[in-house]
Amino acid sequence: MGNPKYHVLIANSDTIKSLYYNKVLTSGEVSSYTGKSIPHVIKVLTELKNKGYIEERGLATSTGGRKPITYSLVAKSHYIVSVAIDRHSASLVMVDMNNNFIGEVEQHEFDLHHLSADNLVDIISAFIGNSSVAKSKIIGLGLTMPGFVDTVKGINYTYMNLRDDSLVDFIQRHLHLPVFIDNDSTAIALAEQKFGVAANSKNAMVLNLGWGIGLGMILNDQIFRGDNGLAGEFSHIPLFKNGKLCDCGKHGCLETEASFVAIVANAKEAIGNGETTSLANYPELNADRIIEEAIKGDRFAVKLISEAAYHVGEGLAILIHLMNPRIILLSGKGSVVGKIWLAPIQQALNEHCIPMLTSFTEIAISDLNNRAQLIGGAALVIESLGKTFQDKLDTLKAEPVNQIH
Amino acid sequence: MGNPKYHVLIANSDTIKSLYYNKVLTSGEVSSYTGKSIPHVIKVLTELKNKGYIEERGLATSTGGRKPITYSLVAKSHYIVSVAIDRHSASLVMVDMNNNFIGEVEQHEFDLHHLSADNLVDIISAFIGNSSVAKSKIIGLGLTMPGFVDTVKGINYTYMNLRDDSLVDFIQRHLHLPVFIDNDSTAIALAEQKFGVAANSKNAMVLNLGWGIGLGMILNDQIFRGDNGLAGEFSHIPLFKNGKLCDCGKHGCLETEASFVAIVANAKEAIGNGETTSLANYPELNADRIIEEAIKGDRFAVKLISEAAYHVGEGLAILIHLMNPRIILLSGKGSVVGKIWLAPIQQALNEHCIPMLTSFTEIAISDLNNRAQLIGGAALVIESLGKTFQDKLDTLKAEPVNQIH
DNA sequence: AAAAACTTTTTAAAATTTTAAAAAAGAATT
DNA sequence: AATTCTTTTTTAAAATTTTAAAAAGTTTTT
Numbered sequence: 001m002g003n004p005k006y007h008v009l010i011a012n013s014d015t016i017k018s019l020y021y022n023k024v025l026t027s028g029e030v031s032s033y034t035g036k037s038i039p040h041v042i043k044v045l046t047e048l049k050n051k052g053y054i055e056e057r058g059l060a061t062s063t064g065g066r067k068p069i070t071y072s073l074v075a076k077s078h079y080i081v082s083v084a085i086d087r088h089s090a091s092l093v094m095v096d097m098n099n100n101f102i103g104e105v106e107q108h109e110f111d112l113h114h115l116s117a118d119n120l121v122d123i124i125s126a127f128i129g130n131s132s133v134a135k136s137k138i139i140g141l142g143l144t145m146p147g148f149v150d151t152v153k154g155i156n157y158t159y160m161n162l163r164d165d166s167l168v169d170f171i172q173r174h175l176h177l178p179v180f181i182d183n184d185s186t187a188i189a190l191a192e193q194k195f196g197v198a199a200n201s202k203n204a205m206v207l208n209l210g211w212g213i214g215l216g217m218i219l220n221d222q223i224f225r226g227d228n229g230l231a232g233e234f235s236h237i238p239l240f241k242n243g244k245l246c247d248c249g250k251h252g253c254l255e256t257e258a259s260f261v262a263i264v265a266n267a268k269e270a271i272g273n274g275e276t277t278s279l280a281n282y283p284e285l286n287a288d289r290i291i292e293e294a295i296k297g298d299r300f301a302v303k304l305i306s307e308a309a310y311h312v313g314e315g316l317a318i319l320i321h322l323m324n325p326r327i328i329l330l331s332g333k334g335s336v337v338g339k340i341w342l343a344p345i346q347q348a349l350n351e352h353c354i355p356m357l358t359s360f361t362e363i364a365i366s367d368l369n370n371r372a373q374l375i376g377g378a379a380l381v382i383e384s385l386g387k388t389f390q391d392k393l394d395t396l397k398a399e400p401v402n403q404i405h
Numbered sequence: 406m407g408n409p410k411y412h413v414l415i416a417n418s419d420t421i422k423s424l425y426y427n428k429v430l431t432s433g434e435v436s437s438y439t440g441k442s443i444p445h446v447i448k449v450l451t452e453l454k455n456k457g458y459i460e461e462r463g464l465a466t467s468t469g470g471r472k473p474i475t476y477s478l479v480a481k482s483h484y485i486v487s488v489a490i491d492r493h494s495a496s497l498v499m500v501d502m503n504n505n506f507i508g509e510v511e512q513h514e515f516d517l518h519h520l521s522a523d524n525l526v527d528i529i530s531a532f533i534g535n536s537s538v539a540k541s542k543i544i545g546l547g548l549t550m551p552g553f554v555d556t557v558k559g560i561n562y563t564y565m566n567l568r569d570d571s572l573v574d575f576i577q578r579h580l581h582l583p584v585f586i587d588n589d590s591t592a593i594a595l596a597e598q599k600f601g602v603a604a605n606s607k608n609a610m611v612l613n614l615g616w617g618i619g620l621g622m623i624l625n626d627q628i629f630r631g632d633n634g635l636a637g638e639f640s641h642i643p644l645f646k647n648g649k650l651c652d653c654g655k656h657g658c659l660e661t662e663a664s665f666v667a668i669v670a671n672a673k674e675a676i677g678n679g680e681t682t683s684l685a686n687y688p689e690l691n692a693d694r695i696i697e698e699a700i701k702g703d704r705f706a707v708k709l710i711s712e713a714a715y716h717v718g719e720g721l722a723i724l725i726h727l728m729n730p731r732i733i734l735l736s737g738k739g740s741v742v743g744k745i746w747l748a749p750i751q752q753a754l755n756e757h758c759i760p761m762l763t764s765f766t767e768i769a770i771s772d773l774n775n776r777a778q779l780i781g782g783a784a785l786v787i788e789s790l791g792k793t794f795q796d797k798l799d800t801l802k803a804e805p806v807n808q809i810h
Numbered sequence: 811a812a813a814a815a816c817t818t819t820t821t822a823a824a825a826t827t828t829t830a831a832a833a834a835a836g837a838a839t840t
Numbered sequence: 841a842a843t844t845c846t847t848t849t850t851t852a853a854a855a856t857t858t859t860a861a862a863a864a865g866t867t868t869t870t
Contacts, residue, residue, distance in 0.1 A: 323631055
């Protein structure tokens with residue numbers, strides 16, 4: 001069964017993680033991240049260096065003493081495949097051990113409802129085959145997508161639900177690679193926690209402003225997924241008595257007033273009533289077009305987003321009362337026009353929150369934007385190094401992973 | 406500085422905690438709770454036994470092998486003072502190391518808005534003085550109360566806010582005991598996690614059904630307090646467009662429809678309109694009277710609670726979408742009539758939740774009832790053993806705790 | 811009743827990890 | 841330029857903790 005790279009990565013997972021998330025660290029810094037003593041950390045670093053996993057990166061500056069040696073992971077020693085799926089497309093990218101994207105992000109368009117697990121395996125297989133990276137250097141695949149995802153069982157109850165089989169097991173069998181799955185919004189939160197604006201926040205709410213409004217949560221420095229991985233259904237909290245039917249079958253979900261689902265519906269209705277806007281020029285409207293026109297300055301597009309933003313703020317007021325987060329971070333594709341969301345959200349919070357609570361919570365805009373989900377998918381694989389990864393290899397003993405190499 | 410009892414308790418805090426929460430354990434069980442090997446655990450247990458902290462409790466049964474020795478904490482080796490405050494009273498009790506209440510629970514009535522820190526110190530001081538327990542055997546005091554509580558700074562922003570001083574530091578200086586403070590609902594959640602129905606739930610929402618509706622959260626097996634200890638303001642989530650003014654200054658809080666605040670207001674209004682109910686016999690109505698009459702079977706009292714319960718259910722529907730808890734536990738004084746709350750809550754969830762989510766969440770009723778907060782206060786002291794306790798002793802070095810002994 | 815099977819406890823050796831002190835390297839000060 | 845101070849790295853000893861094997865105690869089976 002044994003591929004030695006896994007043993008080394010798993011046995012030293014805390015050190016590997018700290019270097020992956022921080023790029024360049026001194027032995028002292030690794031010591032504080034891992035909670036181990038410096039002599040011990042230096043022993044581990046030396047061993048990892050000798051095995052080719054990490055390399056020295058020169059001396060750091062000092063304020064009056066010996067300059068510390070810095071270390072980082074050897075970027076091209078291993079790779080991770082990140083597959084980010086949304087309701088209408090998949091993005092695939094190869095990520096190296098310094099969290100760099102290798103080559104172009106590959107895009108595929110489809111309707112997620114009609115995507116089969118076979119289709120997906122073919123897409124990923126071809127991507128890996130066409131890449132410049134030897135398959136033996138790939139340590140795993142991070143698959144992130146909307147829906148009710150059980151990360152432990154490897155099942156997405158909403159999409160590609162295989163009944164008798166787990167989606168993750170299915171893909172693993174065909175690709176002979178360890179595969180890890182997570183919800184798209186959770187992946188975005190993970191990316192923001194490790195590489196984004198939420199990096200130093202013990203408690204953060206990360207909004208995925210997309211077709212719906214996803215929510216990824218960082219609580220007590222941990223990603224929170226709920227008891228079955230189904231937490232963060234912000235889009236479907238029952239908030240309005242508007243009678244509007246939601247995709248989920250209920251009425252009055254936040255999504256019916258506050259997401260691009262609502263924005264597009266409102267746009268179409270207003271255009272039908274003769275609203276003068278550049279949006280009227282498009283035969284078919286979607287989130288991307290409205291975002292584009294809002295950036296160009298179309299007043300009506302901005303107004304539509306602002307109205308939705310106020311309703312998002314009403315939902316966030318609830319969230320703040322319940323969770324008392326350090327930061328609420330606007331991320332996902334809609335955050336490209338983050339500034340438009342900001343003022344109405346703040347307005348809603350002023351009206352609906354206890355002032356003491358809002359005073360402790362900052363509202364911020366992501367700088368990872370549409371790369372967040374892909375970064376999160378790769379981080380998901382790194383994050384699972386350690387016990388989760390070992391358990392996966394153990395369960396795959398009978399049917400070994402990576403036997404092709 | 407040193408009182409040796411603290412050193413032993415702190416150095417072996419994981420073992421002490423596992424025994425306090427589980428009463429009687431074998432070495433193997435302590436090993437799995439603490440994550441240490443059996444030879445190591447046995448060494449620790451032997452040492453604690455020799456020092457008089459724990460004792461053997463005979464052999465446990467076996468299904469075909471050597472019977473394991475069981476251990477528990479020596480009940481009378483040390484004590485904890487638990488002080489549970491609500492809006493109108495304080496309860497004090499002495500708790501031994503087996504989580505037994507020693508002597509009677511002492512009650513004091515007041516309006517919390519008019520209680521000063523000096524008053525409180527006097528009450529606690531007299532209670533300790535009148536108790537049968539030697540002060541040197543008391544390891545600490547757990548103070549639990551409503552309001553915005555910062556457990557780290559030891560401040561309650563809502564009540565007894567001393568401006569230039571922290572409430573906890575103030576009490577410590579006067580009692581010469583380590584003091585730990587927490588929000589009432591959080592304490593109840595802690596009690597339910599360690600000794601109640603939520604004991605085996607990784608994720609639990611514990612409702613404190615009282616004058617307001619408090620919420621204590623257990624997430625990923627940890628008590629969650631938010632970034633500043635202000636999480637769980639379930640009572641004040643803005644949910645209704647009813648225009649009703651809430652104590653907090655906002656309109657339409659959950660509390661305005663779903664708590665005993667609302668129940669009492671609705672009762673008074675209906676009685677004014679001639680409603681026939683045994684509640685009409687009371688000159689002054691409060692939560693306790695309505696609960697009493699509901700238990701006796703007064704139909705109107707039951708109807709009032711049921712209406713409030715439905716609105717609580719509307720709030721819980723939001724909570725389930727956000728948190729995907731394993732269990733929602735009805736606790737606090739209102740849970741004495743838990744069955745009355747249950748059906749309307751379930752009804753609201755059926756109407757407002759995605760069925761997949763409700764299928765994973767159980768609604769249950771506490772069996773700790775009004776003892777929960779006191780148990781939680783004592784558990785708070787035990788839970789802080791380890792780093793938190795050590796930090797407290799360190800900051801008190803200059804002004805030593807327990808120097809009186 | 812003796813043997814076998816099983817579980818817990820004890821013992822001893824091995825490993826991991828930390829502490830403390832010394833050495834090395836660089837910056838600041840005289 | 842030499843000295844002093846600071847920080848990092850290395851070394852060696854001490855401690856903690858685990859692993860593996862043996863011993864002890866109970867129950868089940870023969």
